[in-house]
Amino acid sequence: MTLTMRAIEVQDDQSLKIVELARPEPKGAEVLIKVEAFGINRGDLLQRVGMYPSPKGASPLMGLEACGVVEAVGPAADRWKVGDKVCALLPGGGYASYAVADAGSCLPLPDGLSFEQGASLTETMMTVWTNVFDVCDLQPGETFLVHGGTSGIGVSAIQMARQHGCKVLTTAGTPEKCVAAETFGAHRAINYKSEDFVAIAKEVGGVDVILDMVGGDYVSKNIDCLNRKGRMVNIAYMSGSKVEVNLMPVMLKRLTITGSTLRARTPEEKRQVRDGLEGEFWHMVSADKINPVVYKVFEMEEIEQAHALMKSSEHIGKIVVKT
Amino acid sequence: MTLTMRAIEVQDDQSLKIVELARPEPKGAEVLIKVEAFGINRGDLLQRVGMYPSPKGASPLMGLEACGVVEAVGPAADRWKVGDKVCALLPGGGYASYAVADAGSCLPLPDGLSFEQGASLTETMMTVWTNVFDVCDLQPGETFLVHGGTSGIGVSAIQMARQHGCKVLTTAGTPEKCVAAETFGAHRAINYKSEDFVAIAKEVGGVDVILDMVGGDYVSKNIDCLNRKGRMVNIAYMSGSKVEVNLMPVMLKRLTITGSTLRARTPEEKRQVRDGLEGEFWHMVSADKINPVVYKVFEMEEIEQAHALMKSSEHIGKIVVKT
Numbered sequence: 001m002t003l004t005m006r007a008i009e010v011q012d013d014q015s016l017k018i019v020e021l022a023r024p025e026p027k028g029a030e031v032l033i034k035v036e037a038f039g040i041n042r043g044d045l046l047q048r049v050g051m052y053p054s055p056k057g058a059s060p061l062m063g064l065e066a067c068g069v070v071e072a073v074g075p076a077a078d079r080w081k082v083g084d085k086v087c088a089l090l091p092g093g094g095y096a097s098y099a100v101a102d103a104g105s106c107l108p109l110p111d112g113l114s115f116e117q118g119a120s121l122t123e124t125m126m127t128v129w130t131n132v133f134d135v136c137d138l139q140p141g142e143t144f145l146v147h148g149g150t151s152g153i154g155v156s157a158i159q160m161a162r163q164h165g166c167k168v169l170t171t172a173g174t175p176e177k178c179v180a181a182e183t184f185g186a187h188r189a190i191n192y193k194s195e196d197f198v199a200i201a202k203e204v205g206g207v208d209v210i211l212d213m214v215g216g217d218y219v220s221k222n223i224d225c226l227n228r229k230g231r232m233v234n235i236a237y238m239s240g241s242k243v244e245v246n247l248m249p250v251m252l253k254r255l256t257i258t259g260s261t262l263r264a265r266t267p268e269e270k271r272q273v274r275d276g277l278e279g280e281f282w283h284m285v286s287a288d289k290i291n292p293v294v295y296k297v298f299e300m301e302e303i304e305q306a307h308a309l310m311k312s313s314e315h316i317g318k319i320v321v322k323t
Numbered sequence: 324m325t326l327t328m329r330a331i332e333v334q335d336d337q338s339l340k341i342v343e344l345a346r347p348e349p350k351g352a353e354v355l356i357k358v359e360a361f362g363i364n365r366g367d368l369l370q371r372v373g374m375y376p377s378p379k380g381a382s383p384l385m386g387l388e389a390c391g392v393v394e395a396v397g398p399a400a401d402r403w404k405v406g407d408k409v410c411a412l413l414p415g416g417g418y419a420s421y422a423v424a425d426a427g428s429c430l431p432l433p434d435g436l437s438f439e440q441g442a443s444l445t446e447t448m449m450t451v452w453t454n455v456f457d458v459c460d461l462q463p464g465e466t467f468l469v470h471g472g473t474s475g476i477g478v479s480a481i482q483m484a485r486q487h488g489c490k491v492l493t494t495a496g497t498p499e500k501c502v503a504a505e506t507f508g509a510h511r512a513i514n515y516k517s518e519d520f521v522a523i524a525k526e527v528g529g530v531d532v533i534l535d536m537v538g539g540d541y542v543s544k545n546i547d548c549l550n551r552k553g554r555m556v557n558i559a560y561m562s563g564s565k566v567e568v569n570l571m572p573v574m575l576k577r578l579t580i581t582g583s584t585l586r587a588r589t590p591e592e593k594r595q596v597r598d599g600l601e602g603e604f605w606h607m608v609s610a611d612k613i614n615p616v617v618y619k620v621f622e623m624e625e626i627e628q629a630h631a632l633m634k635s636s637e638h639i640g641k642i643v644v645k646t
Contacts, residue, residue: 215570234574241571247538248564251557251582259574 006323007061007096008303010048016303023098024059026074029267030100033086036115037297038066038094040306040319041123041152042236043263048307054092055264063094064263066101067109067118077103085109087122089270091263095303097323104271107278110286117292120318121285124156127235127262129277132157132211133164135258136231140165142208145201145225147171147218149181149189150316153235157211158184159290160281169207171197173313180316184293201225216240223249234259293317329646330384330419331626333371339626346421347382349397352590353423356409359438360620361389361417363629363642364446364475365559366586371630377415378587386417387586389424390432390441400426408432410445412593414586418626420646427594430601433609440615443641444608447479450558450585452600455480455534456487458581459554463488465531468524468548470494470541472504472512473639476558478616480534481507483604486612492530494520496636503639507616524548539563546572557582616640
């Protein structure tokens with residue numbers, strides 16, 4: 001008897017359908033999670049249209065993060081036991097009622113959080129930790145700029161940098177989003193439609209680290225507002241990655257331009273990110289210092305609405321689906 | 324009575340003239356060096372035409388490195404005493420028979436070296452150390468590419484990376500220069516006029532660290548041959564710093580694009596570079612593991628010929644002037 005699960009599958013015409021599939025089995029260092037909720041990420045929209053496939057060996061389903069209860073553990077999985085509530089980073093497969101995750105990609109669901117809240121944290125907090133705190137080595141007292149301050153990434157980045165003792169700038173596209181971003185802890189949210197973020201960043205003394213997902217003409221603008229020894233890291237290029245740029249300031253100001261993705265990393269690399277995040281920031285969630293921001297929770301049957309909301313960029317914080 | 328010195332001054336019409344000037348006095352942590360020889364650097368040519376002025380507070384004369392004997396020490400200068408033979412990095416002022424240097428920018432003249440040889444090492448070895456070994460953290464076993472393998476920088480970079488246990492690739496513009504670069508220790512010197520350095524770099528497994536002074540279309544080519552987690556550092560953009568580049572590989576391969584200059588740094592920063600270089604590589608010079616490569620020594624009266632040779636790029640190694 002094969003155990004089954006409900007899953008959201010992309011059909012040939014790119015429509016989505018809830019189907020019944022065989023439940024995955026936890027191999028090696030994997031755990032099987034009974035998924036109670038999963039987070040929606042912008043990458044899911046790309047994967048749906050064939051532009052961001054799951055890495056080799058991973059579930060072909062969408063879904064980069066899930067929250068639920070450990071149902072079974074693989075023979076080489078450390079730490080977790082059946083019944084543990086976990087938040088998991090996934091290479092794919094989150095859009096289902098069961099998913100396998102590497103034991104090193106899981107974190108304990110923080111005390112007091114619902115599964116829906118737990119499903120909103122893992123991908124963004126890991127992404128922010130590895131890019132901003134590990135690669136760019138953001139230091140207390142430095143000034144940090146994250147674009148898209150009300151995106152899932154923005155909400156996590158603002159709170160983490162603020163807790164780290166940094167001055168936090170961010171950009172957003174409406175007055176309401178700017179207010180929200182400042183509520184999350186940004187010292188100054190800049191409405192990029194009506195204000196010049198470069199001028200404002202310079203007015204406050206320039207920026208030391210930038211987390212960017214925009215690319216395009218933001219590359220030169222970011223370079224312009226970076227201080228000496230400033231660092232910029234890209235986790236996407238939503239306005240394009242082909243840019244015209246004058247690199248002279250990179251040399252004269254000794255800047256670092258870098259970028260990364262999380263999904264393609266090895267389980268061992270993800271474990272290091274998990275450990276770093278857990279050691280420095282994860283405990284701040286149950287301590288109420290970093291708060292999940294769930295904009296809306298959908299049912300699996302409402303997945304089209306969830307994707308439409310993500311596409312609209314009207315949300316503030318994370319979009320979550322419960323199974 | 325004011326003590327004087329001979330110095331090479333840039334005239335209003337950009338011609339050079341040997342003049343008699345007041346000898347500088349060592350203030351604070353400076354030492355006064357009786358200069359026996361000084362190295363020519365490409366930056367000198369820029370300074371001569373007004374494009375690379377001395378930083379504030381430094382001698383307005385050209386000259387980024389000198390070798391000679393300590394003649395006097397400032398009240399706060401550590402380590403050095405009158406009579407010590409030193410190699411000094413200078414913010415300017417090397418084109419003279421006396422120069423002041425911060426005590427932290429001086430290294431002992433390695434045993435067995437002439438002043439002319441000593442004048443050929445400091446600027447390039449400090450530049451290579453800070454960019455390649457400190458910033459880019461080149462590791463033993465990694466593959467390193469330096470462009471311009473027979474330039475002063477190239478000659479130092481090849482030898483230092485080779486001593487560090489790296490696979491060393493370089494580029495040069497003639498068969499003779501390629502032979503020379505391989506003599507200095509490059510595993511493979513690529514004639515960029517007849518060969519495709521990107522294809523060759525990929526054939527040998529890609530490159531982990533690139534030291535570039537070319538810029539222009541080399542930026543995209545360098546990015547193309549970098550391995551995952553590869554690093555590129557620019558110390559000049561001789562073919563231009565305004566480039567069209569696709570940054571997607573920066574994110575997908577998690578590359579680091581950076582750059583720096585040495586001249587603008589604080590004395591304290593230069594002291595850290597001096598200490599790093601001295602701890603790791605400087606002893607290799609007296610041990611015959613890293614050799615000065617002096618292409619030609621000129622008299623001060625021949626400074627025009629020295630500059631013309633630098634401009635021609637026909638030299639292999641360093642051009643030095645004795646006072």
